[in-house]
Amino acid sequence: MDDDLGPVGVLEEADTHLSVDELLRLLSVPATRLTIIYLYDHPDTTADQLAAIIAANDAVSEASMATESEYDRARTHLYHSTLPRLEDHGFLEFDPKAGTVAKRNVPEPIYTFLGVDTDE
Amino acid sequence: MNSLCDAIDAVERRRSNLTVYTTDDHVAGELREQFSTVNVDVVHNPVTGLREPGFVVVRGPDGAFRGALGLDQFGAVLSPEIHPPWELRDTGIETEDLFDFLENTLFAAYDRRQMLATTREIEDRAWRVGDGRLYTGFQRKTPFLEQRDVYERLAGRGTLSITVFIDDDWDETVEDVAVVSEPGSELGDFWFVVFDGGNDERQCCALLAEERSEGRYYGFWTYESERVIELIDHLERTYDVP
Structure with missing residues (x-):
């Protein structure tokens, strides 16, 4: 992910119960940003799939290669932190038993903030 | 295993999956071509908003995650053709891991x-x-x-x-x-x-x-x-x- 978080102002337009500061804190976690980005054009996916792309993205940042242990770590973090938290905020629905993740309400300004071109 | 033919058949049945995450159709197409002669299915999965040039994820025949790396590095390692693993050993990348998912590579x-x-x-x-x-x-x-x-x-x-x-x-x-x-x-x-x-x-x-x-x-x-x-x-x- 880019370190440049872009114009923060746009987040003020996001219709959530979260303040801009809270949103920034939430979006400061790369796994969270990637999950939201991935769900944009893959609204029905799995935690396994998300773990794979999170591990891959970390590998890109570190110019290394992600192995099964990095994947397992990403997966554990998703199950215990990222996905339940995003579910609490109504961004997605997570079924830990089935391992499925479905996009729910992600306010448009969050996509703008993350650099997802929603006009395409 | 009763014959040398059996050994090739056994490897042939173990198809891996290489998913390419990029919005660049050209790169995905090139990889598909590069792997067309080996037992790897190449799938293109474009993701809007993902930082380019993207990455690849390799899954084994059982669908389990085997490894992932950036397209930049992957390209450097594989170019201009797929090298046998012992050749990759000298490239400096974490080749041990790379071997893991290129092992039993079938060629035609x-x-x-x-x-x-x-x-x-x-x-x-x-x-x-x-x-x-x-x-x-x-x-x-x-x-x-x-x-x-x-x-x-x-x-x-x-x-x-x-x-x-x-x-x-x-x-x-x-x-x-x-x-x-x-x-x-x-x-x-x-x-x-x-x-x-x-x-x-x-x-x-x-x-x-x-x-x-x-x-x-x-x-x-x-x-x-x-x-x-x-x-x-x-x-x-x-x-x-x-």
Whole structure:
């Protein structure tokens, strides 16, 4: 992910119960940003799939290669932190038993903030 | 495993999946082409908003995650063609991990030149280790006699034990090299080089390919010890290996 978080102002337009500061804190976690980005054009996916792309993205940042242990770590973090938290905020629905993740309400300004071109 | 053909079939059935995450259709298309001759299914999965140039994720035949890396690095390692794993070892990338998902890579349509280059790598490795069993299938007598000097030299190295397999009749002597001759057998169709690594499992490697049409080879290379041992067992069980 880019370190440049872009114009923060746009987040003020996001219709959530979260303040801009809270949103920034939430979006400061790369796994969270990637999950939201991935769900944009893959609204029905799995935690396994998300773990794979999170591990891959970390590998890109570190110019290394992600192995099964990095994947397992990403997966554990998703199950215990990222996905339940995003579910609490109504961004997605997570079924830990089935391992499925479905996009729910992600306010448009969050996509703008993350650099997802929603006009395409 | 009852024949060398079985060994190729077994590898063939183990298809891996390489998913390319990029919005660049061209890159995805190139990778698909590059892997078209091996047992890897290439899938393109564009993700809007993902930082380019993107990455690849490799999954095993069971669908389990095997590894992932950026397209930049992946391209550097694979370009301009897929190298045998022992060649990748010198690139500086975490090649041990990369081997894991490129192991048992199937190739099609290697010509004699490519087969020779890969064979040379395995022979060099056996030379460096200087111990263990090196089993080489030359198909016929003539190509072996062309390599006679190389094999005499290998046979004199450390405690290497060398056995050569051919399909022709044999009545000559090559110093310290055992020759298994079995006319009319599968040996005429397969080119192989199998090294058991001596006492070091990590040095295990093998190349096995069937000559499906004149000078065109189809098969795989592996560094997976179980697969190498399976080949050695098959050869020792089937032929009169001293």
